[in-house]
């Protein structure tokens with residue numbers, strides 16, 4: 001795999017900034033000029049998880065031409081898998097003091113854990129589920145959709161329907177995932193207090209590491225011959241068929257990989273924000289993720305990370321001042337980018353850096 | 365007795381009574397055509413005669429309502445989809461040149477090279493010296509050696525035609541279906557293309573659809589005239605040109 005300047009810069013910033021923030025949070029005194037408050041660490045951790053979601057969206061949208069308007073579903077499923085683990089760690093510290101059942105189940109009058117909660121108290125199991133559940137759902141969905149040659153707007157609409165259906169399902173109390181309220185009031189992760197600043201710093205650095213690994217994996221995929229086929233599929237799908245390629249197989253692989261990446265982001269997100277509820281499946285969340293990618297620069301990978309961090313930074317800042325107008329601002333931003341910055345922020349940089357990865361690496 | 369039954373071993377492609385309707389309109393109407401191994405055939409006919417539709421049927425894009433489409437003696441093409449048919453060794457150049465615009469000329473050829481098409485392979489595939497040699501030789505044949513770094517999307521219409529022919533060669537098919545290869549080419553380029561197709565025909569079978577009569581004459585092969593979805597006339601270019609029915613519907617317009 002070839003790494004260019006943009007790639008090194010992306011890795012250096014994605015890892016360097018979080019590590020610096022964590023060090024400044026952990027090694028300096030509260031009140032010192034260099035101290036980074038814990039809420040900043042928590043925010044940075046959240047942005048890094050969103051960046052993983054954006055990377056996942058860019059992989060399918062930027063390179064395979066699949067505009068997913070339902071990617072937050074995979075993120076949320078990863079989050080729920082981790083949320084279940086975190087619920088089980090509460091034990092007798094819950095309101096009802098039930099060692100076996102999470103509070104919401106006691107409240108519903110349930111007497112035993114449903115079968116699908118078995119194993120969730122075990123961390124490696126939860127991590128595995130955070131990968132497997134989004135992956136398997138994506139594989140099933142993709143198998144049906146790509147095999148039937150559903151593309152373009154129709155595919156976007158059914159991805160949106162997928163996340164909406166999950167939203168409605170997770171709202172139901174009898175699904176056994178906490179209904180409307182979801183899961184919250186987490187206490188520990190791997191025996192460490194989730195609220196402690198040391199845990200928060202560690203989770204943020206782990207998120208940064210995961211983001212870097214995902215970035216490298218995504219780059220490897222798009223620079224490989226597989227990636228060239230994907231770009232060919234994005235450009236003229238039918239032509240690839242007459243050359244003997246099966247675009248549905250290529251899409252299925254990248255789609256599933258992308259869902260798993262989003263799931264990892266979600267699993268890291270939940271312990272850092274301290275809550276997971278059905279609103280994470282809201283169609284608007286998936287659309288926001290697409291906007292991050294468009295703002296950063298579609299088909300550049302680095303741009304997805306940049307877009308996710310920049311837009312969410314803007315969101316935090318903006319909602320602090322004018323909370324009611326954020327959606328208008330986001331819409332305006334999207335229109336602005338579409339009209340004036342078709343290549344996103346990455347397109348503003350030096351011409352070489354602005355070229356999509358796939359084009360960059362062809363020169364021998 | 366049909367020709368296939370008398371000479372089964374020599375038949376590469378057999379279309380028997382193929383009918384394709386679009387909303388009741390018969391684009392192909394009981395079309396029959398036999399192509400022998402190693403043959404080059406020119407297919408002509410007025411706009412809407414069904415030439416492209418015939419290629420769609422052979423390559424699996426369109427399923428015929430009725431009729432047989434056989435490759436060799438025992439492969440029924442109507443049961444296969446596009447990638448499977450491509451894998452059998454049938455390559456196609458489209459009427460509207462279709463190359464991968466975001467890719468370089470080099471990568472366009474690389475993606476077309478005969479070889480494993482599975483994601484599992486392509487994920488780890490490294491460009492080998494052997495592949496490079498094959499790409500070089502294709503570029504040489506289609507005279508695009510100095511264009512290798514250019515993007516498909518930046519090529520002129522004629523260059524796209526050549527690149528697409530190059531991709532077709534890289535696929536190493538047994539049978540090439542070439543839909544209007546010289547559209548948008550200068551006279552000199554047209555002549556070169558005819559020469560190239562004759563060269564290709566030394567090792568492969570070819571079906572060429574073309575409107576350009578000078579080009580068809582230059583190919584000097586058996587000609588099939590399609591009209592309203594069926595064969596109107598077949599024979600040498602001089603014979604079909606003299607056929608009064610052909611003169612009426614096509615040449616004499």
Ligand SMILES: Nc1ncnc2c1ncn2[C@@H]1O[C@H](COP(=O)(O)OP(=O)(O)OP(=O)(O)O)[C@@H](O)[C@H]1O
Nearest residue numbers: 386390391409410411412413414415416417418459
């Ligand atoms: N997918 C389709 N749906 C409806 N009608 C179609 C379709 N494809 C082709 N046709 C019709 O079938 C007829 C034959 O079309 P075809 O493209 O095969 O003609 P052609 O001989 O290749 O003509 P040309 O010389 O213009 O390329 C035309 O009348 C066309 O409009």
Ligand SMILES: [Mg+2]
Nearest residue numbers: 415416417459
């Ligand atoms: Mg045609």
